[in-house]
Amino acid sequence: MRPNWELKNCCNHDQVVFLVTVAVCTVVILALWRTVLLRPFKLVTVFLHETSHAIACKLTCGHVEGIQVHADEGGTTQTRGGIYWLILPAGYLGSSFWGMVLILASTNLLTARIAAGCFIAALLLVLIIAKNWTLRGLCIGFVVFLGVVWILQETTKVRILQYIILFIGVMNSLFSVYDIYDDLISRRVHSSDAEKFAEICPCPCNGVGWGAIWGLISFLFLCGAMYLGLVILS
Numbered sequence: 001m002r003p004n005w006e007l008k009n010c011c012n013h014d015q016v017v018f019l020v021t022v023a024v025c026t027v028v029i030l031a032l033w034r035t036v037l038l039r040p041f042k043l044v045t046v047f048l049h050e051t052s053h054a055i056a057c058k059l060t061c062g063h064v065e066g067i068q069v070h071a072d073e074g075g076t077t078q079t080r081g082g083i084y085w086l087i088l089p090a091g092y093l094g095s096s097f098w099g100m101v102l103i104l105a106s107t108n109l110l111t112a113r114i115a116a117g118c119f120i121a122a123l124l125l126v127l128i129i130a131k132n133w134t135l136r137g138l139c140i141g142f143v144v145f146l147g148v149v150w151i152l153q154e155t156t157k158v159r160i161l162q163y164i165i166l167f168i169g170v171m172n173s174l175f176s177v178y179d180i181y182d183d184l185i186s187r188r189v190h191s192s193d194a195e196k197f198a199e200i201c202p203c204p205c206n207g208v209g210w211g212a213i214w215g216l217i218s219f220l221f222l223c224g225a226m227y228l229g230l231v232i233l234s
Contacts, residue, residue, distance in 0.1 A: 192207060
């Protein structure tokens with residue numbers, strides 16, 4: 001069957017449920033933004049940010065010496081070698097990309113299971129190279145959390161795995177865009193990835209400019225996730 005790229009006859013029941021669920025997730029996230037309830041999910045976004053740096057480092061033949069995620073929603077990835085100008089933008093853009101992947105994975109139970117399995121595997125892998133207890137606790141906590149949700153999905157009528165994957169995806173996408181604005185545009189953090197990238201990039205653009213470009217790309221990832229989700233469900 002050909003993909004319905006034009007979204008003709010939109011929207012069917014599944015598409016409406018998808019849009020409403022994304023909207024509800026967005027409202028809940030914004031309403032609870034500064035509460036402790038969202039702290040673990042914000043830290044997961046930081047985890048994906050730092051993991052994306054690590055992946056870019058490994059793909060460019062570098063060595064990852066360690067990853068840290070801090071309770072204040074900061075993080076660091078210690079790398080050696082690799083292509084630095086590819087490693088630096090991989091954090092913000094990578095976490096936005098993973099948000100899009102999780103949103104799309106939530107449209108089908110099989111892909112949601114695959115996403116949950118890959119997420120658990122990534123958490124266990126990072127647990128091995130974690131350099132502080134905040135990250136270790138985050139990895140262990142989310143492995144247990146996703147494991148419990150998966151068991152409930154398979155053995156009871158509490159079938160929420162797809163919704164959890166979608167929530168994490170939406171949370172990651174929104175937090176990535178906000179984090180870029182907060183760290184790179186509204187205030188200049190001279191140790192930020194964008195400022196470091198501006199120093200080594202020959203283009204006449206400062207850290208704020210690169211922050212705006214990365215923010216636009218991250219927003220496009222979110223819009224692309226919504227569009228492709230509707231195509232998949234059409």
